[in-house]
Amino acid sequence: MGSVTMAQVLMSEVVGTALLILLGAGVVANVILPRNKGFDGGWLLINFGWGLAVFVGVYAAFRSGAHLNPAVTIGLFAAQEPFASARVGERLEVTVEPTFSNMLLYFGAELLGAFIGAVLAYLAYKKHFDEDADPATKLAVFSTGPAIRSYGWNLVTEVLGTFVLVFWVVGSGRTPSGLGPLAVALVVVGIGASLGGPTGYAINPARDLGPRIAHALLPIRGKGSSDWSYAWVPVVGPLLGGLLGGLAGAAYV
Structure with missing residues (x-):
């Protein structure tokens, strides 16, 4: 990766998170909006679509360590692991230190990227959003919602699902890009298949809040x-x- 500026790092997070949401919201739109070729494709299609969206986003955001998720950023901050690093010859060079100010910058870039990705997903499915559908179905393309609304227990589900993701990231390889995009993608698929039913598994504040803001404004x-x-x-x-x-x-490590 070599020497990079903070602007390049933040742009990397914006682009990677935008691609994540474009493809993730896109698979949900394909499955639940009327008259799509993928209509009624099922929960597993959504799980694998989100996993592959992570795969693409992590590759795209290699300069920033490919967090794509404030939960990953705060987890690395808590563990005091580098936010981004590069191998220069035989030496691993830290390019972004895990400071509080850098964490806030990552949060902003991830939220902006998620908003942009949601707008792009809307544009891709514009004619299908124009079709008659339940308002809750249209919102579900953008943001998560509980199968049974119980705020306390919904919170527990989100804590547990995200704990699995970040514990694995920190314990297994420090950063998503270090682990390999496919490995991270499969973990996300597994979390969705096992723990995603109660809440739709946001496991990512930017993934939910950025698109929800886009839904409100579009x-x-x-x-x-x-x-x-x-x-x-x-x-x-x-x-x-x-x-x-x-x-x-x-x-643990």
């Missing part, structure tokens, strides 16, 4: 509410899970 026909009463759960839960996963991962 001129989506018949869109209804953005469900802000639930919006804190997929933000607070993953941040808590990421913090605990980072601390536990660092202690």
